Amino acid sequence: xxxxxxxxxxxxxxxxxYAPYSGYNVGAALLCDGGEVICGSNIENASYPATxxxxxxxxxxxxxxxxxxxxxxxxxxxxxxxxxxxxDYAYPCGICRQVMREFTDxxxxxxxxxxxxxxxxxxxxxxxxxxxFGPENL
Ligand code: THU
Numbered sequence: 001x002x003x004x005x006x007x008x009x010x011x012x013x014x015x016x017x018y019a020p021y022s023g024y025n026v027g028a029a030l031l032c033d034g035g036e037v038i039c040g041s042n043i044e045n046a047s048y049p050a051t052x053x054x055x056x057x058x059x060x061x062x063x064x065x066x067x068x069x070x071x072x073x074x075x076x077x078x079x080x081x082x083x084x085x086x087x088d089y090a091y092p093c094g095i096c097r098q099v100m101r102e103f104t105d106x107x108x109x110x111x112x113x114x115x116x117x118x119x120x121x122x123x124x125x126x127x128x129x130x131x132x133f134g135p136e137n138l
Contacts, residue, residue, distance in 0.1 A: 013039035026054035026077035033069035
C-alpha cells in the first residue's frame with residue numbers, strides 16, 4: 001500500500017477522535033503484514049490519565065484481532081478537525097514508541113508523520129527510539 005493511502009486512513013480516523021479536553025485530535029492507521037489497515041484515534045477521559053493515544057488504540061485493536069506483524073503506521077494530529085492540512089507533524093509519544101517496539105522490528109517498522117497526504121516524513125522506529133529495550137532483552 002502506498003503511504004498516501006495510509007495517510008488518508010489516518011486522516012479519516014482523526015475524525016473519530018474524542019478529545020474534548022485537549023482539543024488535539026489524532027488519527028493513526030496501522031498497516032499489517034497482510035495488507036490490512038487498522039485505525040485508531042485518541043480517546044480522552046474526564047479522568048485524564050485514562051486517555052489513550054491514537055497509535056496505541058490502533059495497535060491494541062490490531063492485537064486484539066490476532067494481528068501482531070506490522071509494517072508501518074501513519075499518524076495525523078492537530079487542533080482543528082475541520083482541516084486535513086495540519087500545522088505540525090504529530091510525532092508519537094514515548095509510550096506509543098515503546099508499544100510499537102513490542103510488536104515490530106525497529107529497524108524495519110516505518111513511522112509516518114503527516115500534515116497532509118503530500119506533506120509527510122518517514123522514519124524507522126529505530127530512529128525515533130534508539131538503543132531500545134524490547135522483548136528479546138528478557
Ligand atoms: N496523543 C496521541 O493520540 N498520540 C500521541 O502520540 C501523542 C498524544 C493524544 C493524547 C491526548 O488525547 C492528546 O493527544 C493531547 O496529548
